[in-house]
Amino acid sequence: MGPTSPQDLYLPPRTALGPLLSLGTSPGTPPLGLLPLLVPTSPPEAPPCPGSHVRVSPCAVELQSPLFAPGDAMLPWRVSRWAMQLSLQVACPPGALVAGKSGAGARSPSMLVPWPPSLRGSSSLPTGAPEVALTAERYPVQRLPFSEVTEEDLAAFEHMLPGRVITDPEVLAAVNVDWLRSVRGCSRVLLRPRTTEEVSRILRHCHQRNLAVSPQGGNTGMVGGSVPVFDEIILSTALMNRILSFHDVSGTLVCQAGCVLEQLGRHVEERGFIMPLDLGAKGSCHIGGNVATNAGGLRFLRYGSLRGTVLGLEVVLADGSVLSGLSSLRKDNTGYDLKQLFIGSEGTLGVVTAVSIACVPRPQAVNVAFLGCPGFQEVLQTFRFCKAQLGEILSAFEFLDAECMQLVGRHLGLSCPVRGSPFYVLVETAGSSVAHDSEKLTAFLEQALSSGLLTDGTVATEQRRVQALWALRERITEALSRDGYVYKYDLSLPLEQLYHLVPDLRARLGPRARHVVGYGHLGDGNLHLNVTAEAYSAELCAALEPYVYEWTAARRGSVSAEHGLGFRKKDVIGYSKPPAALELMRQLKGLLDPKGILNPYKTLPTRA
Numbered sequence: 001m002g003p004t005s006p007q008d009l010y011l012p013p014r015t016a017l018g019p020l021l022s023l024g025t026s027p028g029t030p031p032l033g034l035l036p037l038l039v040p041t042s043p044p045e046a047p048p049c050p051g052s053h054v055r056v057s058p059c060a061v062e063l064q065s066p067l068f069a070p071g072d073a074m075l076p077w078r079v080s081r082w083a084m085q086l087s088l089q090v091a092c093p094p095g096a097l098v099a100g101k102s103g104a105g106a107r108s109p110s111m112l113v114p115w116p117p118s119l120r121g122s123s124s125l126p127t128g129a130p131e132v133a134l135t136a137e138r139y140p141v142q143r144l145p146f147s148e149v150t151e152e153d154l155a156a157f158e159h160m161l162p163g164r165v166i167t168d169p170e171v172l173a174a175v176n177v178d179w180l181r182s183v184r185g186c187s188r189v190l191l192r193p194r195t196t197e198e199v200s201r202i203l204r205h206c207h208q209r210n211l212a213v214s215p216q217g218g219n220t221g222m223v224g225g226s227v228p229v230f231d232e233i234i235l236s237t238a239l240m241n242r243i244l245s246f247h248d249v250s251g252t253l254v255c256q257a258g259c260v261l262e263q264l265g266r267h268v269e270e271r272g273f274i275m276p277l278d279l280g281a282k283g284s285c286h287i288g289g290n291v292a293t294n295a296g297g298l299r300f301l302r303y304g305s306l307r308g309t310v311l312g313l314e315v316v317l318a319d320g321s322v323l324s325g326l327s328s329l330r331k332d333n334t335g336y337d338l339k340q341l342f343i344g345s346e347g348t349l350g351v352v353t354a355v356s357i358a359c360v361p362r363p364q365a366v367n368v369a370f371l372g373c374p375g376f377q378e379v380l381q382t383f384r385f386c387k388a389q390l391g392e393i394l395s396a397f398e399f400l401d402a403e404c405m406q407l408v409g410r411h412l413g414l415s416c417p418v419r420g421s422p423f424y425v426l427v428e429t430a431g432s433s434v435a436h437d438s439e440k441l442t443a444f445l446e447q448a449l450s451s452g453l454l455t456d457g458t459v460a461t462e463q464r465r466v467q468a469l470w471a472l473r474e475r476i477t478e479a480l481s482r483d484g485y486v487y488k489y490d491l492s493l494p495l496e497q498l499y500h501l502v503p504d505l506r507a508r509l510g511p512r513a514r515h516v517v518g519y520g521h522l523g524d525g526n527l528h529l530n531v532t533a534e535a536y537s538a539e540l541c542a543a544l545e546p547y548v549y550e551w552t553a554a555r556r557g558s559v560s561a562e563h564g565l566g567f568r569k570k571d572v573i574g575y576s577k578p579p580a581a582l583e584l585m586r587q588l589k590g591l592l593d594p595k596g597i598l599n600p601y602k603t604l605p606t607r608a
């Protein structure tokens, strides 16, 4: 087999990697041979992973790489850690499935598109993965009386967005399902605008025609907010990925909503700044989606909420009118702060098309300590001591329990870097002086170890080791997804009771649950409580809900600390918000979207 010209092949974030990834329609076809494979790793300076290869046959391209374990499911978390986007340069023989389909030559990552037609015939499901139940079948939800998309509508959209109106059933199958594979809609059209003006024209048309719309960014949400419930039109921000400006004195970044968080991070890092937010899904999530869900993440403790760091927004309202507010001002008390309405509104009040955000100076020194703790009381005391000792350089305080660590080991093959303990804590410092920061951290660790708060610990300063320690925390979601069906709860609770619900649920559920784990952003009072089981069961669900919500409400906590309500949690808003607040929210929705076409069935509960 002679070498041929390189082709650029892009796999969407949820592409499954079995022991072999097969993009062909006839997996039985004998391979033609092995070819070297270049997997761009993150960080970019890391060398391409050696030993990877693709197997190419006339109708199948298969991937093997040490970066991915057999049976790996390619989740956004994984993408962020190991490959910004799985963009493969493949030398293909003539006639191979990918040949001639994706355009010649390497594309820059920002031009990679989520669901190119070249993926016809590919599957985003792991081999043998069960089909996701249709949301309309699993949940008691009624379609609202919106119009259905007609041939005339499609023609109108095609006129607005030539070549970017997608009706291919295989492409639609992928964008109708959330990445957790927990909800599935049945939209028949995906629109891919590039500009605010195009979004405006689309919404003006949908408003006139009473067509429902489901805005979609990177589709990495946790609550089913970014996929349709029925046949809503999917409005993707994937092609709205231009950086509009960056000011290297103020650190203000202005960009379109579809920019991928990790790419924005690279852009500003080259200029001496970092993004004020970081999350496991950074390799796939879009900044517009982050804003629309008010994503919290790993830097919240240090830089606070997007409600503070977003300086301005451009939003297209339900009727197509554009609210231009891309301010770069840090202070502006002229009237109501309207952007706050759209931050965290999950696409139900308007579609965010561009964002102005304050970036923060890139720290000169970053240290990560991974520590073992003998009990939850010691975790809390370590946090208290940490704040007192490390002060302004503390940038993250995360925790996980021993069961999380076991699952990360079992499903991802990551080993625990410290002596086995009931709890683990990840402490990050970020400051401006290497010597000063390490002196402070060392003093803190010595005292915490000698006073019995810690059982063991390890510290990393070198980037690869820092990332390896972060992986133990960031990849828990991925490990859980491999453990079975996952019931997810994202709770804000008083710190002193943050973990109590975990042992309580273990006792309550007994062998009905495979695992009940607790981890999360302890520094923000945010527990991620996850329960895994062999499969979804209404009986187990009934043992969990409303119990978890009542338990949380009794402690004046929040039933959604940072993931939002989306479709799956919308009916529990009442555990955290009083009826008067809910009524005002409904009035605001009615004012901004009188026909209710924007992301229907999400965020606000269905009226009884």
Ligand SMILES: O=C(O)CC[C@@H](O)C(=O)O
Binding pocket: 280, 297, 473, 474, 476, 477, 488, 489, 490, 520, 528, 529, 530
């Ligand atoms: O999967 C979850 O429950 C949490 C995901 C994410 O918010 C995290 O902090 O890792």
Ligand SMILES: [Zn+2]
Binding pocket: 297, 520, 521, 528, 562
């Ligand atoms: Zn989180």
